[in-house]
């Protein structure tokens with residue numbers, strides 16, 4: 001019986017780092033961020049709905065979303081974020097469910113469901129186990145500022161737009177600490193993997 005393993009954490013805590021380790025170990029990954037990028041691609045109905053709501057300045061010349069512009073808008077305004085979520089929630093959910101079904105057809109021992117908003121979206125209710133990737137707040141802030149070229153206030157606003165990491169960790173079955181080097185994280189992930197074999 002295939003197990004569905006939820007993988008989440010705060011923004012920039014290291015979900016992709018952990019999902020890469022699990023992919024290298026041969027497990028199929030359903031990556032909600034990648035799916036969301038496709039659903040919000042040029043010419044897609046969801047992209048058109050976003051442009052109709054937020055105005056044509058949300059699109060670049062090639063029809064793709066101006067993600068830094070939209071990110072700056074919604075991560076500094078909870079009402080705008082709720083409006084964006086109202087447009088994107090259903091199509092992203094449908095695409096995630098389709099991807100879970102497709103991955104399950106090969107009957108792997110587990111499917112990794114990598115969703116940043118796993119608890120916020122209620123995905124934990126369909127998972128057999130939930131892994132939360134964690135790191136100290138100051139480390140997360142530094143990594144997010146470096147990766148997304150954000151100043152401290154903008155990075156903190158993104159962090160604050162999600163459930164607190166401590167709340168996510170309390171709701172986890174397994175917490176993987178990614179506050180140190182990736183080798184330590186890999187060791188912890190592979191140790192957990194043995195428990196589902």
Ligand SMILES: CC(C)(COP(=O)(O)OP(=O)(O)OC[C@H]1O[C@@H](n2cnc3c(N)ncnc32)[C@H](O)[C@@H]1O)[C@@H](O)C(=O)NCCC(=O)NCCS
Pocket residue numbers: 010011012032033036040065066067068070071074081084085088092115116117161162
């Ligand atoms: C606001 C947007 C344009 C910003 O794009 P950007 O390229 O800067 O970020 P990206 O999409 O790569 O997301 C990076 C991280 O931001 C966080 N994040 C993304 N969307 C949200 C959201 N709606 N609420 C809270 N955090 C979010 C996640 O931790 C995610 O891993 C984009 O995130 C978006 O369209 N979000 C709505 C779709 C969505 O909910 N995606 C998450 C899939 S579960």
Ligand SMILES: Nc1ncnc2c1ncn2[C@@H]1O[C@H](COP(=O)(O)OP(=O)(O)OP(=O)(O)O)[C@@H](O)[C@H]1O
Pocket residue numbers: 009010011012013014015016017018033116143144147178179180181182185
């Ligand atoms: N153990 C680590 N040591 C140093 N840097 C790390 C470590 N783990 C991740 N990083 C870096 O921190 C940033 C965030 O990591 P990653 O992209 O895996 O997080 P994420 O949780 O998937 O992020 P998001 O939810 O924002 O997409 C990346 O730039 C990554 O290279």
